[in-house]
Amino acid sequence: MSESSDSDLCSQCRKPAFNPRVDVDSSDLYSRLRSESGPSAVQRQDIEDLLLLCDRDYEDYELEVARLESQILYIRQQQKQLKRHKKTLRSLCSPIRKLPNEILRLIFDYACKSNLLQEFPWSLDSKGPPTDASSFPITFLPASSISATCSRWRCVAMSTPSLWSRLKLEISAWETSPKNTNAFTDALELYLQRSKDYPLDINLHVSGDEGLEHKPLPLTLLIQHSKRWKSFQ
Known part of the structure; x- marks a missing residue:
């Protein structure tokens, strides 16, 4: 299991958006790839379990991407609304109003x-x-x-x-x-x-x-x- 960095935290509650189940930076995987001997029955089961966890993590990442894209869309809409509001405020100072x-x-x-x-x-x-x-x-x-x-x-x-x-x-x-x-x-x-x-x-x-x-x-x-x-x- 990997620890959540600041970039993994929710911007509002500062809690992990979700906890990945698989450590993708694990050096153990590369050690196994370099091994000349094939995995034992127990190791094969461990790998199958990790593959299932990878699938679940992938689904969680998809949900997280959708959540973040929704937030970005909301922020962009707020930005456009602020731009319109700023333009309206400037119009209050228009010379024709005087x-x-x-x-x-x-x-x-x-x-x-x-x-x-x-x-x-x-x-x-x-x-x-x-x-x-x-x-x-x-x-x-x-x-x-x-x-x-x-x-x-x-x-x-x-x-x-x-x-x-x-x-x-x-x-x-x-x-x-x-x-x-x-x-x-x-x-x-x-x-x-x-x-x-x-x-x-x-x-x-x-x-x-x-x-x-x-x-x-x-x-x-x-x-x-x-x-x-x-x-x-």
Whole structure:
């Protein structure tokens, strides 16, 4: 039996993780290998017993490796969490947090040039939407992205109706499912509500040659706010 070194001790309780049954550094084994005479019956039984102990030690080592790998995984996860926590702490010192709401409102208003509301999924009968909306949401939905950043930014965005008043609408004249139409209409209605009484800049793009008989709801909403139209293209 071998004695446990410091590296064999549990890092928490400082007790041996497990006690190996076989001394792999034994010099007796090498002496037997150099012997010219074969083992006696008693020695053979001893060897068989040692082989069984080796198998049991091997299983224990496998369990110990699994335990240590689990600990390493936990430690790495804690390390990543600490890194995120450190990044969050640094954000508390960000210069933008020192800006008053009036300055933030001006920055947000400058960033929200247009909000793209696009019917999705686009009708399979058409060639696809005119604008590629696969980039980051901040590029085509700046008002929603800003309001989803943090509670303070949301409060500023919700109190700035101009952010929600610039709309670029892309719809297909081909008939789509009521579910898709309702989702588009709900989004449009949300922006119209949040823009309050602010003048609207609307850019409407309709794809297809079949007219708008299948799209009454979005147009009805826009007509209801026609008094606020600042521009309509």
